[in-house]
Amino acid sequence: MSFDGFFxxxxxxxxxxxxxxxxxxxxxxxxxxxxxxxxxxxxxNYPLLLSANPTYPRVQITDIPYKNPAVPTNFTMTMRKYLEGAIVNKIEQVDNDRIIKIIFDTRDELGDTQQLILIIEIMARHSNISLVNHKTGKIIDTIKHVGSDQNRVRLLLPGATFVMPPKQDKVNPYLPNQVYSDLVRQAEDLQDLARTLQQHYQGLGKDSAQELAQELLQSDNLPTTYQQFLNHFNNPTPVIIKQANGKTQFAAFSPIDASEATLQHFDSVSALLDAFYANKAEQDRSKELAGQVLKVIKNELKKDRRKVKKLQQQLKDAATANEYRVRGEILTTYLSKLTPGMKEIELPNFYNDNQPLKIKLSPELSPSRNAQKYFTKYNKLKTSVEYVNEQLKLTNDEIQYFENIESQIKLAAPADIQEIKLELQDQGYIKKKKSGKKQRKVKPSAPDEFHTSDGTLVLVGKNNRQNDRLSFKIANKNEIWLHVKDIPGSHVVIRSTNPSDKTILEAAELAAYFSKGRDSDNVPVDYLPVKQLHKPNGAKPGFVIFRGQKTLYVTPHKLGK
Structure with missing residues (x-):
């Protein structure tokens, strides 16, 4: 069942x-x-989550912990100003649409009573949250500002008059009606009835329409069946339905046909939504927060890969340096045969059995200067090799660094994204915002904890700052450190100085899971005591060198926490 009007x-x-x-x-x-x-x-205390996320818009009470940004947004400050201390007068739905009104009683700056309405529209990419003054109908603020260039019908900006979305010409199913009786008589089959129910009734999603159609077609008493369907949403028995094909969906009650599905029941609709959206919403939040970070990484990778091509071409050119030396020496030998103004000359190549060699000349230069030009080019190419190789190594190291961060973002929680952003600011890739206020220090988050089958604790760093802290601050020097071989991945530490072979294997599977090789079947993982790690001076966060490691080949697998 989708988050339709009935849900x-x-x-x-x-x-x-x-x-x-x-x-x-x-x-x-x-x-x-x-x-x-x-x-x-x-x-x-009930934490009420109002989400205008285009992918997972919803309203619910949530028990999932969250972390606030260091600096609150202007919208947050406005909501605090008007809503903190306010009393919830009523929560209601607009008809049977996906629009919710939360009506608050509060006082204005003069101490007079006033009523404010928080309007939440659950409409995919058009989802929004607006605070409106009930008396004037004016918008105080919205979480997403929508100007006339985006929507000519509705202006969603502070100070504008709030206008409801255009109303559909459909029947409110909770008002007395007999539409369903006519539709059942006219229906050709289940799919036809479900489709026509959706066309006539307000807020009826595809899954709900299918369920109602099935109940009506099997009914001997249509009015009773129809009323029972409505009552399901007044007294829901929330359930997550896992189909045999792996598809998962949620519903306000158990469907008629669920014989081949696994049902997971919940005490409340909010608890159901927490369970269903926990991982999906977390990944989406991380992706949303990572937008700026990913943009920076993609730009830097694009620049670095372009630079690598240029450097490789320079090395290729340097490989032909001897050709310039040979031309210079031949010109010097036969200098008397050159005359000013010549553009080209053919001379015997004494390095190749005196075979004729055509040599280009600059007509504006003297014969000796033409020869010197080739020696200069030769010397320049020879001396550039060392510098180019050094730059090539630095650029490839930077590419590996950014690819590592890319793989971290795919598995990152929102808190990890914040730390990755701070790391890039410290490295100078993202500019720090200038403000008069002193920036609040962000406390480093702890590595993730997992346990092997024998109960041994294993710690996993989810970003480079965590990796450095884990490997050089948290871990004991005799504990075991693991990392995938030659590809980006997390630092993993077994909190044991003498773990069993099975524990090492399970930790290696975990290290492979938290790496770029997580979708592979045979991933090499190095392991060694922490004391054999070394971080070179000036190395980027997360970079270490080591020796004396052993290697296991494993299939990625995530352990239980």
Missing amino acids: THAIVHELDQKLTTGRVAKVSQPYPAELIITIRAHRK
Whole structure:
């Protein structure tokens, strides 16, 4: 079941029961398109997540921890100003649409009572969160500003009058109607009925329409069946459905036909959404936060790969340096045969059985200067080889560094992205924002913890700052360190000085999983005691050298935490 109007009805019913009469204790915006309002109600704090994320828009109570950015956004500050201390008067749905209104009672700056409405539109890429003054109908602020150049019908900007999205000419299913009876009589089959139900009823997603059509076609009493379907969303029994083909979906209640599926039941709609979106939303948040970082990395990689091609061409040119020396020596030998103004001359090549060799000349130069020009070119190419090789190594090292960060981002949590961004700022690849305020220091996050089958703790660094701390600050010198061979990956440490062969194997599988080789079947992983690691002076974060390692070939696998 998708997050359609019916599912919205279920979550609104749950939120209204839990949060009405509660007071707003805190407002935060951990991610660009998501707002969390902590509401104190019935002696308990409820973190209410409002998401205008284009991929996973939703409204729910969440128990998943989040981390706030160092500097709050302007939108966050506005929400705090108007909503902190406000009382939740009511939570309601607009008809059976994916639009939710949270009505707050609060006081203005003069102490007079006022009513504010937070309107959440759950509409894919058009999703938005708007705070509106109930009396004037004016927008105080929106999480996404939409100007007239983006939408001619609706202006979603501070100070503009809030206008609801255009209403569809469909029936609100919760109002008395008999439309379903006519549609059942006219339907050719299940798919036809599901399609026509969607066309006539408001907020009916494809999965919900399929379920309702199936229930109606099997019914002996249409009005009762129809009412029972509506009641499912007033008293939901949330479930995640895992199909035999691996597809996973959620629903407000168990479907009729679920014989081949595995069902996971939840106590609340919010708990269901937490479980369903936990990994999906986390990856999407990381991707969203990593936008600037990825852009910088792609630009740097593009520059470096272009530079490598140029340097390789210089080495190729340097390989022909002897040809310039030979031409210089031949010209010097036969200098008397050159006359000013010549563009080319053919002379015997005494390095190749006196075979004739054509040599280009600059007519504006004297014979001796023409010969000297070839010697100068020869010397320049010879002396450039050492410099070019040095630059080539530095550039290839930088490419490897950025490719390593790229692979880290694919597995990163939002907190890891923040540390990667700070690392790139420290390295000078991303400019630090200048502000009068002193930047708040971001505390380094801890490496991920896993346990092998015998209970041994294994730590995994998820970014270069973590890798350095893990390898040179946290790990004991006699513990075992692991890393995939010759490809980007995480530093992994077994917190044991004498681990079993099975533990080393499982840790190696974990190291392969947290690497660029995670989709391969046979990944080489080096392992050695931590004391054999060394970090060269001036090396980039995460870079180490070592010797005396042993190597295992494993299939990537993630351990339990």
